[in-house]
Amino acid sequence: MNWLSSLGIFYVISLVLCSILLAYSLGKLRNKSSERLLPPGPTSWPIVGNLLQLTQLPHRDLASLCQKYGPLVYLRLGSVDAITTDDPEIIKEILVHQDDVFASRPRTLAAVHLAYGCGDVALAPLGPKWKRMRRICMEHLLTTRRLESFARHRAEEAQHLVQDVWTKAQTEGKVNLREVLAGENGQRQMDDTEIKALIQDMIAAATDTSAVTNEWAMAEVIKHPHVLTKIQKELDDVVGRDRMVLESDLVHLKYLRCVVRETFRMHPAGPFLIPHESVRATKIYGYYIPAKTRVFINTHGLGRNTKIWDQVEEFRPERHLPADGSRVEISHGADFKILPFSAGKRKCPGAPLGVTLVLMALARLFHCFDWSPADKLRPEDIDTTEVYGMTMPKARPLEAIARPRLSSHLYR
C-alpha cells in the first residue's frame, strides 16, 4: 500500500515537472516566432530564470551580458521579463523616443512596504497619483525660486562641514569622510501619508546620492594627487585664499565640474536607474518587448562601456573639458554618454539641487584642506571596490588626513 502511494506521488510529481517543461518549451518556441523575437540573452532556467547567474555585483554581471550578447539583452528574473542595456542609443530609445511606454515602475514588495504602498513619487507606477505627486515636487518643492530661498541654509551647512573637518583634523588626526559627508539624516513625521511618502523620497534621494558621490570623488581625487593640485589651482584662481567658496563661484569651476562628471561616469550614485517598467508590449530595434517588462538601465556599465569611452578604468577628468571652451554640463549631454540623473518623464527632479550640493561640498573641502590617505597608505593604495545597493557606496569608508590651507579665522 505504502509502495503504491509512493509510486502515485512519483507520477504526480513527474507529471507536474513535465507540464512545466512543456509549457516552458512552448513559450520559448512561441517567442521565437519572428514578430515576437525577443532580444538576445542568456539561456534561462524554468522557474528561477537567470536569477542564479547573478552575483553580488549584478551591474557588472549585466554589463558582461551586454558585452556578450549585444547592447540590448533579454533575461528572466524568476517569472519576470527583463531587459538591460548600457548603450546610449538604446537608452535614448527607451527614455526619450518611447518614454510613454517605459516610464512606469514595477510594483515590487519593497516598493509597497518602503514607500507607503507606492504612494510616493520615485517608486509609484505611472498614473494620475504619480503625476500629482510629481507636480507637487516640481511646482512647489524644487522650483528655482525655492532653491534660491534656501541658499543661505546651504551656505551654513557648507560652513558646518568645513568646521567639522577642521575640528576632527585638529583633534583626531584622520577624518572618516563617510561620517562627515553623510551628515544628519533627519526624519520628520507628518500626519498625511502622502506628505510622509514625499518627504521620505526627498530625504532619501537628496542625502544618500550626494553623500555617495562626494565620497567617491574624494577617494578618486586623493588617489590622484595631480588632480587635487589642479583643482586647488583653479580654486585659488577663481576664489582666492581670503574667503570661502560661494554658490556663485560654482559655474566658473570648470575643472571641478569635470571631476564631478568623471566621478558620475565611474561611480554613478546608483548602479542602475530606478527600475522602469513597460506599460504595454512594444518593439526596440525590431525586438519584441512584452508588457510589464522590467528595464535595468545600467549607468555603471554605460560609464565603462569601451565602445564609447577610452581607458575606462582611468580617472581622467580632462576627458570632459569641451574643446570649444564652453560650459561643462554635469547632468547629461545630448549624447547620453553619462546619465547620472536620467532623462524623460522619470528624470531626477532634484538634479539642479543635487549638482549644487555635490559641487559645493567638494569645492569647500578641496579649497579649505590638503588631503592625503590615512594610515600611511600611498595614494594608489586607496581601495575603490563598490558594494551593490539602491546606491553604490565604496565598500570601505574613506579615511583621510586633512591639513588646513587657509587662514584659521575662516574656519570658525
Ligand code: HEM
Ligand atoms: C547627486 C544627487 C542625485 C543623483 C545622482 C540623483 C539621481 C537620480 C536618479 C538616477 C533617479 C532615477 C531616474 C529614473 O529612474 O529614470 C532619480 C530619481 C529621483 N530623484 Fe534624484 N538624484 C539626486 C539628488 C536628488 C535630490 C536632491 C532630490 C530632491 C530633493 C531628488 C529627488 C528625486 C526624486 C523624487 C526621484 C523620482 C522621480 C520619479 O520617479 O518621477 N534627487 N534621481
